[in-house]
Amino acid sequence: MMGALSELARRSRQAGSDRELGFLLVNDTLDLAHYRQAALWLADEGVWSLSGVVQVDANVPYAQWLDAVARHLQTMGSDGPRLFSALDLPPELADQWAQWWPENGLWLASSAPGVTGGAVFVSDESWSQVATEAMHEWSEVWWHAFAAMHRPRMARLRGWRGRLSKALAWQADRPWWRQRRLLVVLLLLAVMGWPVRLTVLAPGELVPSSPLVIRAPLDGVIDVFHIQPNQPVQAQQPLFSFDEMVIQSRRDVAVQALATAQTDYRQTSQMALSDARAKPQLGLLLGKIEERRAEIDYLQEQLTRARVLAPQAGVVLMDDPSEWIGKPVATGERILRIAILDDVEVEAWVPMADAVRLEVGDEVSLYLSASPLSPVTATLRYMAHEAVQRPDGAYAYRVRAALSGKTAHRVGLKGTAKLQGGWVPLAYWMFRRPWATVRAYLGL
Numbered sequence: 001m002m003g004a005l006s007e008l009a010r011r012s013r014q015a016g017s018d019r020e021l022g023f024l025l026v027n028d029t030l031d032l033a034h035y036r037q038a039a040l041w042l043a044d045e046g047v048w049s050l051s052g053v054v055q056v057d058a059n060v061p062y063a064q065w066l067d068a069v070a071r072h073l074q075t076m077g078s079d080g081p082r083l084f085s086a087l088d089l090p091p092e093l094a095d096q097w098a099q100w101w102p103e104n105g106l107w108l109a110s111s112a113p114g115v116t117g118g119a120v121f122v123s124d125e126s127w128s129q130v131a132t133e134a135m136h137e138w139s140e141v142w143w144h145a146f147a148a149m150h151r152p153r154m155a156r157l158r159g160w161r162g163r164l165s166k167a168l169a170w171q172a173d174r175p176w177w178r179q180r181r182l183l184v185v186l187l188l189l190a191v192m193g194w195p196v197r198l199t200v201l202a203p204g205e206l207v208p209s210s211p212l213v214i215r216a217p218l219d220g221v222i223d224v225f226h227i228q229p230n231q232p233v234q235a236q237q238p239l240f241s242f243d244e245m246v247i248q249s250r251r252d253v254a255v256q257a258l259a260t261a262q263t264d265y266r267q268t269s270q271m272a273l274s275d276a277r278a279k280p281q282l283g284l285l286l287g288k289i290e291e292r293r294a295e296i297d298y299l300q301e302q303l304t305r306a307r308v309l310a311p312q313a314g315v316v317l318m319d320d321p322s323e324w325i326g327k328p329v330a331t332g333e334r335i336l337r338i339a340i341l342d343d344v345e346v347e348a349w350v351p352m353a354d355a356v357r358l359e360v361g362d363e364v365s366l367y368l369s370a371s372p373l374s375p376v377t378a379t380l381r382y383m384a385h386e387a388v389q390r391p392d393g394a395y396a397y398r399v400r401a402a403l404s405g406k407t408a409h410r411v412g413l414k415g416t417a418k419l420q421g422g423w424v425p426l427a428y429w430m431f432r433r434p435w436a437t438v439r440a441y442l443g444l
Contacts, residue, residue, distance in 0.1 A: 004031040009141045018150040022049030033131040035123040041070035043116035073107045081136040082107040108139040112147030192427035197420045204348040204366045204417030208339030216329040217305040225321035233310045242306040251299040258292035314338040346378045348417035349396035364401040368415035377404040
């Protein structure tokens with residue numbers, strides 16, 4: 001046991017930080033005595049270290065219960081090691097003892113000046129006199145090393161405050177215009193007044209500048225797609241076709257009706273040679289023939305329009321084609337878009353809280369998620385006057401920016417757009433959003 005105590009003391013002297021010391025206490029004390037769990041508690045900072053845990057979460061129920069137990073043990077006071085159990089705790093704390101700990105606990109209060117706290121060790125077996133004395137001796141060594149290395153948060157703040165006060169103290173041997181505090185104030189004013197570009201960040205995307213929208217030329221059901229999304233197409237290349245069965249059936253019926261009308265017209269013409277009463281019917285039958293011919297021409301045109309062709313070369317922009325097959329569509333319904341190659345620009349959505357003043361020609365940089373190290377540069381073309389609702393429910397202003405040059409990135413890539421406005425003081429750049437939040441909250 002003395003060898004283990006000597007080794008722990010040596011490792012405590014060689015520890016590089018107070019965190020390393022805390023880990024040594026709650027985990028490596030097993031070389032000296034057997035226990036199930038251990039914890040280090042500091043009065044100013046709560047639970048500092050736990051055995052088997054790399055980082056302590058102060059919001060979990062166990063850490064909160066342990067903090068309450070340690071504060072109760074601290075109020076009981078003890079200069080040496082103290083054995084305790086659930087009977088030594090208030091009822092509200094003792095009720096949870098069996099949930100977290102075994103029966104036997106050992107409390108080792110801090111013996112170092114300036115550090116208030118203690119270490120808790122709990123074991124399934126009762127603590128022997130030899131083990132208790134060895135743990136007390138080890139805690140004396142450990143608290144001495146911890147006090148020499150640990151710097152509490154408040155102490156660090158007080159140290160920085162003291163250095164700042166000393167640096168800005170009034171210097172009696174210098175005139176007022178050469179005082180250090182005056183120079184610091186002037187330096188801060190100069191820094192706060194330094195002009196910087198007002199920038200905002202917004203979600204952005206590469207979109208076609210003037211895409212050609214392909215709409216349904218007739219009412220019907222789409223039968224087949226001849227292209228795939230993002231596929232390059234040439235002019236007059238088939239895009240998709242409607243189901244022609246209904247149109248073809250109507251055309252066949254119209255052809256038969258035309259033949260019947262022509263037969264009626266020929267029979268009536270022969271009758272008119274011998275019967276004058278049949279002559280007035282010739283004009284009516286001739287009108288029916290022309291009507292049937294017009295219907296056939298219309299249905300023939302519908303058959304032609306049922307096969308939609310690409311009006312120009314470009315890239316197909318659409319979703320999954322299988323979602324359209326077999327779906328009835330109305331005339332004018334948008335099916336897909338065709339984007340002209342190299343006709344790309346940046347589209348961004350500026351949130352309402354970041355709607356700063358932007359002018360046409362301001363710089364825009366789009367950092368694509370697929371290529372963040374190669375931003376796409378553009379110049380602002382326009383910013384919408386009214387905010388519109390996006391699919392996520394938020395309202396934003398649409399921004400379009402023309403590319404400064406050609407890009408190898410394809411349409412549809414998303415990222416973050418950085419929009420640069422005019423020059424403003426650094427103080428305005430720093431406090432614009434906080435001041436707007438305060439004004440909205442206070443109603444100023």
